[in-house]
Amino acid sequence: MTQTQQQPAAGSPLVTRGLTKRFRGGQVAVDSVDLEVPAGSVFGFLGPNGSGKTTTIRMLLGLIAPTAGEVQLLGEPMPKAQLRVLPRVGALVEGPAFYPFWSGQANLLRFDAADSTADPRTRKARAGEALERVGLSNAAGKKVRAYSLGMRQRLAIAVALMQRRELLVLDEPTNGLDPQGTREVRHLIQDLAGDGTTIFTSTHLLAEVEQVCTHAAVMSRGKLIRQSSVAELRAELRPRLVVRTPDLGIAAETLKSLGVTDLKTTDETVEGDAVELPIEKFAAALVAADVRIHGFGLERPSLEETFVALTGEGFDVAQ
C-alpha cells in the first residue's frame, strides 16, 4: 500500500493560506486555516458541528469574504477569478436549496442557465444524465416541494454533476440520507474520484472518512488541527494489546512486568500499549503465569478514537 505524499502547491486544486473569518461581534469562526488538497484526492474535511467547516467552504467558493488570508481554486485566486474558476467546480453548500414550486429538472436547468459557460443546447440532455446518475430520473418532473430530504440532497448533488468538473466541493453530502442513500452517495463519490475529479467533502461522520477518503483534515473550534493522508493517520495509531481472560489481576501484573504501559482493565479484558516485544512473547508469559486466555491480539484504535483524542470533542458517529 503506497500513499502518495502531498503534492506541491502548484498542482493542488485547492489551497488556502492563513484563511480567517471573524464575524461581526468578534467571534472567530475560522482561524488561520492552511489547507492543501492534493490533486485527485478524496479529501475529508472533518470536524464536529460548529467547528467552522461550512464557513470555510463558503469562503472557498466566494460566498463570503475572508477577514484575512487567501484561497486558490484550480490555481487561481478566489473570489477574484470566480467567474473563470467556478464553472469548473461543482459545489454543494450547506444543505439542498431549491425552488419548491418547480420540478427537479426545472431547478437543474435554472442553475445551469446561471453559468454563462454552460451550453444551452445540451442543457436538457445534461440534466437528464445528472438526474440519472443520482437516481432521480423517475422524479424529474415532480415538484421539489414533494421531494423527501434525501431526494433533495441527491438533487443538490445532481446540480454539481451538470457539467464535467475538475473539483467538487461538497458540504455534508450524505446529510439526511437513509443508509441506502448514504451508500449510494459514497459509491458516487468513489466513481467520480475514479474519473480523476478531486473531491473535497466535509462531514462530521468518521465512518465516511474511513470509507471513502484518501486524505483528511480535522477542524476544531475554527482551527485546522491536523491534515494528512488517511493511511498516515492510521499508521500513527499505536496498536493496543488486548487480552480477554477471567484472570484479570494476574494478567495485568504479568503484562506490567513485561513493560506494557497504560494498562486498563474492564470486566473481561486487560489492555495496554504494547512495547517492542514480539507479540508471542506476551502470550508465552501469560500462559506461563497460568492465565486462562479466552482471547488475545493487537487491536488498532479506530480513526474515531484518534480524532476524539485530537479534538477533545465527541463526534456524531454513524451507525
Place this chain on the structure above:
Amino acid sequence: MSPSSAVAEPVAPAARPGRYPLALFRSELQLVFGRARTWVLLAVLAGVPLLIGIAIKLSGSEGGGEGFIGQVAGNGLFLIVASLGLSLPFFLPTAVTVIAGESLAGESSLGTLRNLLTAPAGRSRLLAAKMVALIVFCLAATLTIWLSGLIVGFALFPVGDVLLLSGTTIPLGEGLLRALGIAVVIALSLLGLAGIGLFVSSLTSTPLAAMAATFGTFIVLGILTAIPQIDVIHPWLLMFRWTSFADLLRDPPYWGAIGKNLLLQAGYLTVFYAAAWARITSRDIV
C-alpha cells in the same frame, strides 16, 4: 477505489463552448412569469377594467361626464385610460412591490442564491437579470390593463373617434396607440419604485419584510407628496408627476411633464440600483 489506493491523475480542463450570458436573463423571466403568484397579480390587474366597466354600465351613465371615467360610457376606449389611471396609485405599486421584494430576498430565503452564485451567475449579472425581469413585469402589468380595458371597453360600450383634452378629434386607431403609449409611460413611472424594491430586497432574507418596507416607503413618499407646506421638495418625490401620462391625450402631446417624470424615475432607479449593487457585491451570502 479503496480509501488508500493511489490517487488518480487530475482531469484535464474540459473544452468549453462559447459564452451564453443571456441564458440567466431568460431563466429570470421564467422564474417571474412561471409562478402562480405573478399570474394572480396580473389577473387582479386585468380585473380592474372589468370592475370599472361593469360599475359604469350598471350606473346607466351616458358619457360626457367629468374626467376619463365620465367619458367611458360614451367611448369604450376611455376605459383603458381610466383603468390605467385608477390602478396607478395603488394596484400597480402593490404588484411591483411584491415582485421586487421577492427578487433577491426570495432567493436568499430559499437558499438558492448560494446555488446561483456558485454556478457562477456573477453578482452584478444576477442583479441586472433581476432588474430586467422587473422592468418586463412592469410592462406586462400595464399592458395587461391595456388589453383587458380594450376587450371590456369594446364589449360593453360604443367606440369611435377620440376627443382629446385639447378639443381635437383623432381616429380610433391612433387613440388606441396613444393609450398604448400611456401604458408604457406608466410602466416606466413604476421603475423608481422597482429600484427601491430591488435595493430593499438586497438587504434582507425575508421577502415579506422587503415587500412591507418597500410599500411603507411608497406610502411615506405619498404622504409627503400630499403635504402642501413642504412643496419645495415635491418635485423630487417619486410620484409627484405620475399623473403626467394624461398629457399624451393632448394634440400634439405635451412632453414636458412626462419627460421630467421619466427623468426623475431614471434618477431614483440609478441611485437605488447602485445601492443594491454595492450591497449585493459586498454581502456575505449565508
